[in-house]
Amino acid sequence: MTSFNADDIRQRVHADFPRVVDMLTRKIALRSVSSQGIDGAHMRRSADFVADELRGVGIDARVVQSTNPDGTAGAWEVVGSRMVDPQAPTVLLYAHHDVQPVPDAGAWDTEPFVATTVGDRLYGRGSCDDGGGIAIHSGALHALGDALPVNVKVFIEGEEEMGSPSFIPFIEAHREEFASDIIIVADSGNWAPDVPSLTTSLRGNTTMDVSVRVLRHPVHSGQYGGPVLDAHTLAAMLIASMYDDRGDLVIPGLLAQEPVGGLQRDLDEASVRRDAAVVDSYRMAGTGSLASRLWTKPSATVIGVDGTPVDDSFNVIADTTRFRLSVRTAPGQRPEEAQRAVSDFLVAHAPHGAQVQVTALDNGMGWAMDPDTEVAKDALAALREAYGVDPVNKGEGGSIPFIPELQRLFPAAQVLATGPEDPISNAHSLNESVSLSGLRNDVLAEALLLRSLGR
Structure with a gap:
C-alpha cells in the first residue's frame, strides 16, 4: 500500500480542492429540501448524486430507501463501504444530504440554490449544513486514495432536517453496515473560520x-x-x-x-450578540460563563x-x-x-x-464526548496540524439526537463530532455559507486523522 506523509496529503488536498468546491456547487443546486417530501424524486436525485460522488473516491456506494415506523416509504439514504484490511480499525463517516427550506428567497443577498463565492465564503443553502460535511468526507478519501489505512463505512442520511424519523429502524435493519470502531459525524463546526474545534457536547x-x-x-x-x-x-x-x-x-x-473537558475559552459576548442580531438594549440572561449558558x-x-x-x-x-x-x-x-x-x-x-x-x-438525549481517549487526542492533533493553531474545544447548544442513539446501538464505538460550520455560517437561516479556507483545512484534518487511526 502507498504511504503519504503529512506534506503529501496537504498537497493532494490542495490540488483536489477545486473538485470539492465544484461538487459542493452542484450539490447546492439540487434543492434537496426534505420538508418537501423525504421520499420525493428530488431527494432521490440528491441521493444518487452523492452516491456517484462517493464512488468516484473509492466507496462502493448505493442508494437505499428507508421505511418509516408506520410502514410508509421513508428517506433516500446513501450507504457504502471500502474495506482495506480485516485487522484495521473501521471508521463510519456520517453526513446528511437533505437541507432546510428557504421560506423567503428574496431576503437572501444571493440566490439560495446557486452557489456564490464572496471573498473566502461560498454562499448557498446546504453549503455548510451539511453539504460541507459531504465535501469533507469526499476530499479526505480522495486525498488518501490507495493509501487509505482504515476500513471505511459511509452513511449519508436523507432526513436529518426532518428529525430522522426512520433513522433508528434503518440502522437496526442494517447493523452490519454501521458497525464500526470510530464514528465521525461531520455535522458540527469550528470555533472560528481559522480556529478548529472538536465538539465535546450536545444538549x-x-x-x-x-x-x-x-x-x-x-x-x-x-x-x-x-x-x-x-x-x-x-x-x-x-x-x-x-x-x-x-x-x-x-x-x-x-x-x-459545566463545559465538558473544561472551558478553554469563553465565548465573546459582543460576537454572540452580533451573530444572533440581539437588540442593543437587551441584557443577556443567566449567570456563569456564556459558554456554559449556551452549551451545557x-x-x-x-x-x-x-x-x-x-x-x-x-x-x-x-x-x-x-x-x-x-x-x-x-x-x-x-x-x-x-x-x-x-x-x-x-x-x-x-x-x-x-x-x-x-x-x-x-x-x-444529549451527548458528551470523552476528551481523554486516544482517538480524541488524534483528532485534536490532526486539527492542529491542518490549521496551524491549537484547537479550541466547544459544545453545541443544539441537539443531534441520533448521536447518543448511535452510541447506544454501538456502545464500543467512539464518536467524534466535527464539521464545517462556524459562527457566521447561518445554518438554517438567511445567507448560509461556508468558509472555503476552513473547509479545505477540515478536509486535510480528516485525512490526517484517518491516517493516524490506521496506526
Whole structure:
C-alpha cells in the first residue's frame, strides 16, 4: 500500500480542492429540501448524486430507501463501504444530504440554490449544513486514495432536517453496515473560520404543549375584567415563574453542567450578540460563563403560542390558551427526567389556581464526548496540524439526537463530532455559507486523522 506523509496529503488536498468546491456547487443546486417530501424524486436525485460522488473516491456506494415506523416509504439514504484490511480499525463517516427550506428567497443577498463565492465564503443553502460535511468526507478519501489505512463505512442520511424519523429502524435493519470502531459525524463546526474545534457536547431536547384555562368560555372584558385575568396573561405569569430575576431557570430537577473537558475559552459576548442580531438594549440572561449558558446549562423557549391575531381581536377575556415549550437539557440528563421536572413545576405553579395541563411530546438525549481517549487526542492533533493553531474545544447548544442513539446501538464505538460550520455560517437561516479556507483545512484534518487511526 502507498504511504503519504503529512506534506503529501496537504498537497493532494490542495490540488483536489477545486473538485470539492465544484461538487459542493452542484450539490447546492439540487434543492434537496426534505420538508418537501423525504421520499420525493428530488431527494432521490440528491441521493444518487452523492452516491456517484462517493464512488468516484473509492466507496462502493448505493442508494437505499428507508421505511418509516408506520410502514410508509421513508428517506433516500446513501450507504457504502471500502474495506482495506480485516485487522484495521473501521471508521463510519456520517453526513446528511437533505437541507432546510428557504421560506423567503428574496431576503437572501444571493440566490439560495446557486452557489456564490464572496471573498473566502461560498454562499448557498446546504453549503455548510451539511453539504460541507459531504465535501469533507469526499476530499479526505480522495486525498488518501490507495493509501487509505482504515476500513471505511459511509452513511449519508436523507432526513436529518426532518428529525430522522426512520433513522433508528434503518440502522437496526442494517447493523452490519454501521458497525464500526470510530464514528465521525461531520455535522458540527469550528470555533472560528481559522480556529478548529472538536465538539465535546450536545444538549438534549424535550418538548411539551402547555394549556392554561381560566374560564369555561370567553366573557366580556369590560364586565369581568379585573378579578378575572385572561388566559394569555396567566400563561405569561406561568412562563415567567420558571426564572429568577437573573434569568436562570429555577426548576427543581432540571440539571446544569459545566463545559465538558473544561472551558478553554469563553465565548465573546459582543460576537454572540452580533451573530444572533440581539437588540442593543437587551441584557443577556443567566449567570456563569456564556459558554456554559449556551452549551451545557438548560434553556426553555416558547416556540409556539395559540392566540387570537391582533387584527381579529375584540373585547373578550380569553378562556384558554396553549403554548409549546422546547427545553434544551444538559448533555448528561435524561430528557424524560427533565420533561417530568418541568411538567410538575408548571402544574404546581399554576397562577391564581388556573387549570394547567401539560402534554408531553418528543425527547432527544444529549451527548458528551470523552476528551481523554486516544482517538480524541488524534483528532485534536490532526486539527492542529491542518490549521496551524491549537484547537479550541466547544459544545453545541443544539441537539443531534441520533448521536447518543448511535452510541447506544454501538456502545464500543467512539464518536467524534466535527464539521464545517462556524459562527457566521447561518445554518438554517438567511445567507448560509461556508468558509472555503476552513473547509479545505477540515478536509486535510480528516485525512490526517484517518491516517493516524490506521496506526
